[in-house]
Amino acid sequence: MAEQADHADRADRAGHADRAGHADHPAYPVGLRLHGRRVVVVGGGQVAQRRLPQLIATGAVITLISPSATPSVEAMADAGEIRWEHRRYQDGDLADTWYALIASSDTTANDAASAEAERTRTWCVRADDAEAATAWTPATGRSENVTVAVLTTTSQGRDPRHSAAIRDAIVEGLRDGTLAAPHHRTRAPGVALVGGGPGDPDLITVRGRRLLAEADVVIADRLGPRDLLDELPPHVEVIDAAKIPYGRFMAQEAINQALIEHAKAGKSVVRLKGGDPFVFGRGMEEAQALAAEGIPCTVVPGISSTISVPGAAGIPVTHRGVAHEFTVVSGHVAPEDPRSLVDWEAVARMRGTLVLLMAVDKIGAIAAALIAHGKDPATPVALVQEGTTAAQRRVDATLADVGERAVAEDVRPPAVIVIGDVVAVGPHSAPTTGQDRPGDQQ
Structure with a gap:
């Protein structure tokens, strides 16, 4: 026992000596595996609010000791992600603890908790005094x-x-x-259906951009963010899968076959699509074709032009007191066409916003159908061409004259058409009151 006490005393002296001159020694980086292990957080303020999500993600058993907490921290306790003891720190709270985060506004409590961590050999981070801590958060x-x-x-x-x-x-x-x-382990071949967003290359998701950078083959749509293709390394094969309205196009069957062939050749394939793969993008058809061949497929959602393009043109698809819903409809088939799956009579009765894609050449017929089914001819309409790109332009009209305006202004695809009172809402318009409660924000 005397030998153990002597050993502990020497360790204490060495520890104090090290702390006295630790400015000359680098910290040792290490990753803590805290799953199922006790972690104590002292203080429920902003520091805890920032650090707790990562601690929760590790699977640690977390106890928060604090008489108060921010609403976000309280919500974590209510959800059962942490256990909250509504009180101040007491000596002994760090018993059987693997890691402690001390982040209260009570300096005396912080010093006491830090001292207990030193005695119990618990790695401890001090938010208020990094030099007094035994660990730092990177x-x-x-x-x-x-x-x-x-x-x-x-x-x-x-x-x-x-x-x-x-x-x-x-x-x-x-x-x-x-x-x-570079990956030093063999990557499993497969296909990623990547939504490229509305056109601006900065609006692709970070995951989509990373997968694009790792691709061996990119099969790209005309509406995808074309500027990103210029950033690809020279060895990447780019296949043009453009579908130009009433012009040259690559058949969907040929696109499916190209995805399958390159994936089976062991290559990492990205199918780069405009907007989101599953919003009028035939993404599911491609996923089904790949599944039939046993080829792994990853879907990376994209920012849909149905929301982003109106937003870029200053049009909110919903607005408190103006529109409580928005409906997205493909306009590539005219209302009178027997192939149409749209109930235009029901659409005309809706009070919310109507967003049309692929409808430039059919907008006159669509407007006439909506008016015939009771839609007010004075309903505002906006046509936004090449949204989010340098070539973006907006043409305003009403339901009564939108067909003529589209022709007169030579509006061309790709264009998103917005129909509804939200078209008249903008930063400089008068605030709306409506019947919503004060807390109903959209």
Whole structure:
């Protein structure tokens, strides 16, 4: 026993000596596996609110000790993600704890908890005094299955903002593919159906851009973000799958076969589509064709032009007191065409916003059908061509004259057509009151 006490005493002295001169020694980076292990958080304020989600994600058994908490932290407790003890810290709270985060506004309690962590050999982060802590939280970020953690080497000159900036640069590079990290394990071949967004290359999702950067073959639509193709390495094969209205096009069957053949050849294939793959994009047809051949398929949703293009033109598809719903309809088939699946009479009765895609050449017939079924001819209409791109333009009309206006202004596809009172709503329009309750925000 005397020998153990002597050993502990020497360890204490060594620990204190190290803390006295720890500015000269770098921190040792390590990843803590906290699943099923006890973690204590002291303080329920903004620091806890920021750090708790990552701790919860590890699967740790988390106890929060704090007399109060922010609404977000309280919601985590209500959801059962953490256990909240509504009180101040007491000596002994860190018993059997693997990791402690001390982040209260009570300096005395923080010092006491930090002292207990030192006695019990519990790794401890101090939000209020990093130099008194036994551990530091790195600036972390994630991209797919990679975690990036940036930590200042020593306590001298610690600059959390600089660490965060480095973290952000690395993560952004990994996500958008500008920071290439070659895979050293064989990747499973397959196809990713990637929604490229409405046209602006910055509006593709970070996951979509990363998969694009890793592709061997890209089968691209005309409406996809074309500027991104120029960033692809020279070895990437790009196949044009454009469907030009009343012009050249690649048949859907040929697109399906190209996806299958390249995937079976062991290549990583990206099917780059405009908007979202499943919004009039035939994405499910392609997924079904791949499934029939046993080829893995990943679907990456995209920002749909049905919402983003009106938004870019200053039109909200819903607005409090004006429209409580919006309906998206394909206009590639005229109302009188027997192939049409749209109940235009029901659509005309709706009070909300109507968004039409692929309807430029049919807008006159569609407007006439809506008016015939009772829609007010004075209903505002906006045609937004090449939305979110440098060539974007907006043409305003009414349901009564939109067919003529589209021809006179030479509106061409791709264009999104918005019908409804929201067209008249804008930053400079008078605020609406409506019948909604004050808390009903859309």
